[in-house]
Amino acid sequence: MAGNAEIDKARAGDVRALARLLSLVEDESPRIRSVIEDLLPQTGRARVIGLTGAPGAGKSTVTGALLTAFRAAGHRVAVLAVDPSSPFTGGALLGDRIRMQEHATDEGVYIRSMASRGHLGGLAASTPQAVRVLDAAGFELIIIETVGVGQAEVAIASLADSVVVLLAPGMGDAVQAAKAGILEVADLFVVNKADKPDAQQVVRDVRNMVALADRAEGDWKPPIISTTATRSEGIGELTERLDQHWSWLNSTGELKRRRQARAREELTALAFAALRARLAASRLDELAGQVADGTLDPFAAADELLDGAGQRGA
Amino acid sequence: MAGNAEIDKARAGDVRALARLLSLVEDESPRIRSVIEDLLPQTGRARVIGLTGAPGAGKSTVTGALLTAFRAAGHRVAVLAVDPSSPFTGGALLGDRIRMQEHATDEGVYIRSMASRGHLGGLAASTPQAVRVLDAAGFELIIIETVGVGQAEVAIASLADSVVVLLAPGMGDAVQAAKAGILEVADLFVVNKADKPDAQQVVRDVRNMVALADRAEGDWKPPIISTTATRSEGIGELTERLDQHWSWLNSTGELKRRRQARAREELTALAFAALRARLAASRLDELAGQVADGTLDPFAAADELLDGAGQRGA
Numbered sequence A, B: 001m002a003g004n005a006e007i008d009k010a011r012a013g014d015v016r017a018l019a020r021l022l023s024l025v026e027d028e029s030p031r032i033r034s035v036i037e038d039l040l041p042q043t044g045r046a047r048v049i050g051l052t053g054a055p056g057a058g059k060s061t062v063t064g065a066l067l068t069a070f071r072a073a074g075h076r077v078a079v080l081a082v083d084p085s086s087p088f089t090g091g092a093l094l095g096d097r098i099r100m101q102e103h104a105t106d107e108g109v110y111i112r113s114m115a116s117r118g119h120l121g122g123l124a125a126s127t128p129q130a131v132r133v134l135d136a137a138g139f140e141l142i143i144i145e146t147v148g149v150g151q152a153e154v155a156i157a158s159l160a161d162s163v164v165v166l167l168a169p170g171m172g173d174a175v176q177a178a179k180a181g182i183l184e185v186a187d188l189f190v191v192n193k194a195d196k197p198d199a200q201q202v203v204r205d206v207r208n209m210v211a212l213a214d215r216a217e218g219d220w221k222p223p224i225i226s227t228t229a230t231r232s233e234g235i236g237e238l239t240e241r242l243d244q245h246w247s248w249l250n251s252t253g254e255l256k257r258r259r260q261a262r263a264r265e266e267l268t269a270l271a272f273a274a275l276r277a278r279l280a281a282s283r284l285d286e287l288a289g290q291v292a293d294g295t296l297d298p299f300a301a302a303d304e305l306l307d308g309a310g311q312r313g314a
Helices: A002-011 A015-026 A032-042 A059-072 A090-101 A122-136 A151-157 A173-179 A199-212 A235-252 A254-280 A284-293 A298-310 B002-011 B015-026 B032-042 B059-072 B090-101 B122-136 B151-157 B173-179 B199-212 B235-252 B254-280 B284-293 B298-310
Strands: A047-053 A077-083 A109-115 A141-147 A162-167 A188-191 A224-226 B047-053 B077-083 B109-115 B141-147 B162-167 B188-191 B224-226
Touching (some): A002 A015, A002 A032, A015 A032, A015 A109, A015 A122, A077 A122, A188 A235, A254 B254, A254 B298, A298 B032, B002 B015, B002 B122, B015 B109, B047 B059, B047 B151, B059 B141, B077 B122, B122 B254, B141 B151, B162 B235, B235 B254
Parallel strands (some): A047 A162, A077 A109, A162 A188, B047 B141, B077 B141
8 A cells, every 4th residue: 555655656756755665675675565566557568678788888878878869759768777796886876866967857767776685686586676666657668777797787687678788899898798698688789889990890799699699580680789879879770779679579479478588587586585584484593503513414404494484484 | 325436536536536526516416415415424524714805816826825835734625716706617727727737746635616507596505515525525624715706705705614805905905895795704814915015005904994893702803914925925824823713713612603604504595496496397487477467466476486386396
């Protein structure tokens, strides 16, 4: 109920109500559960874009240029900046404030950082809830921006309908991206800083990698878009390609398939979080003592824990 | 049974048998379960030292100098080099081969890299198994070396009896370490590259941070040791302090408490891994479909999953 009132305020453009709801998500508050239950009927409309890439490739600039372009097209846009590698939002928040100034009086734009609470997998459970809150608050486009190119970043960016991978010349670039498993999840490649001398080489490298990938008839072939985001060059082509991808997702049924795959990831992460909570009230200490003494084998102990945790309140 | 024969070979100094057992651990093979069950009675003797620090602080050099010092004292020593941020061992393995050359004909030394299998928390479950294998194979000292200063690295290094945190001048050092939560887990600080001009400033910074920490009567106060590992300077003091910490752990009962806390972490990670396996055979797809449609709230779905997973084979 409380959730509904706050959501109504957030839908009406009350930024502080929205911030409070997202803080519940970030803090993994028990209250978020009833909030999500309440707002569920108002979700499912937003289109979610993931954007990831190495630090220094120009993610903030590209996100900013996309924001401006989507606003010009009349959409309400939210940016969720997620940093899976740090439990601290300090730096990102400062960056947000600077970025927000440009849109300070625009109710159609919202930018928010979200940090990890320190336990593995936490963001995989909470990022989808933040997306639901923004979706229910009426944002038609949500950009999930992640810092870095590690596995955790790729996993978070993959919680999107369209995944944009940002590269730039001189970043160690393509090979690093390949290592992090980024090529498998990319729907669009953006080679930023296209005015730099080596940019064409990066485009060629990516083109070769895309050409080598296994792809069936009718599969989406990731386009490679060159941008100079500081001058908004190439951003028109990027939004056009994003729209094409969105049409493709809808016309092929791929959107439904992809959202179901995302829900699988989310449910797995939420089941882990629920297990973590139940273990705290379980025989964990007693079994850990026996494993530490070497009198019980750890796999048998883990099975016993899980069997016990299956009964709620056990 | 198969486990026993391999363990007997490994104890007798058969490096290839040891490598096969550790590969079972790294591959998260179902066979590892019976191996651990078989070798459990032969574990509990090894002393485990964790070593972590920023890239470039000189971890390999310090580990190498420690190795030489412990060998001179007559111990069998194993190094487990763990990289939680990458699923690829390529680089680390090359480094191992170079490091191994010095000890190539010495059966009392074993160096091995272990990489992540790509899912969150996997190493928290498998590192303790690797330690058990090395322990049962007769290594009296096991050094867990992790690359980097992120949360995952700190978590892995904390699976040790004594945690050594390595700093060096010009590394962004102390503040970074504080951010990653390293200060809370450090039993010993090593300021390496003590011959560099700024080293004394790093020592002062760390001393101030140690002084500020809450500490009860009888608690261990982390010493700060200056080393120039390339010339083995300060390594004698480091091993002496490590021995003091080991005596303190044993005389205060802290060793038992700490190993029990470690077993808690291990059991939680193993329960997660078991849950992951059971979810694959559960109603996950069906429930994910309903969540994706917005007809079922994700928290209720996660509870249902966990309840179902509690019954083995359900």
